[in-house]
Amino acid sequence: MINRDVVFPPGRxxxxxxxxxSPAIxxxxxxxxxxxxxxxxxGSPEPELATQVRRAFENLNAVLHAAGCSxxxxxxxxVFMVDPEANFEKVWAVVPEYWGAAPYPTLTAVGVTWLYGFQFEIKVIAKLPDSGGA
Incomplete structure (x- = not known):
């Protein structure tokens, strides 16, 4: 069995x-x-979409911070979105608050029909700061 190096954010x-x-490996x-x-x-969803997106980024940032990343x-x-045709512009109005400066990471956006009661989900791959090289 693989020994996974799991990262847990505080309180979750x-x-x-x-x-x-695992929140992150x-x-x-x-x-x-x-x-x-x-x-x-x-674990319950924020009811309003913009607040839900902000909370998703805050949860993501907590995981990144726990690993020494940003x-x-x-x-x-x-990113995954329920009803992207209706929600994409609303989501992308919030994203710049958290996204950071250019050059931006690569992005794949996927429209889905169900996210366990949520409307937005974000997953990432980050380079660990102490791993050297670009």
Whole structure:
């Protein structure tokens, strides 16, 4: 069995253990972060889309920070949206608050029909700062 180097953000370990997944894994100089949604501390979704997107980024930033990273270390982003035709512009109005400066990471946006009660999810791969090289 692989010994996974798991990263847990403060205060949310029980939520990840309840749902049987790791928030992030360090491997070969990279941090692979599981999809982060706009969940409150108890795991319930924020009801309003912009608030949900902000909370998803705050949850993502907590995971990145726990690993010694920031959004500036992110090299690849995948976002999932329910009803992207209706929600894309609303989501992208919030993203610059958290995204960082150019050059931006790569991005894949995927429209989905269901996200377990959420409307937005973001997962990333970040280069660990102490792993050297670009």
């Amino acid at each position: 370990r029980a939520l990840y253990e309840k749902n049987h997944y 360090r491997s070969n100089g990279f941090l692979f972060v599981s999809g982060q949604v706009g969940s409150r501390e108890d 959004f500036d270390d992110v090299v690849d982003v995948t």
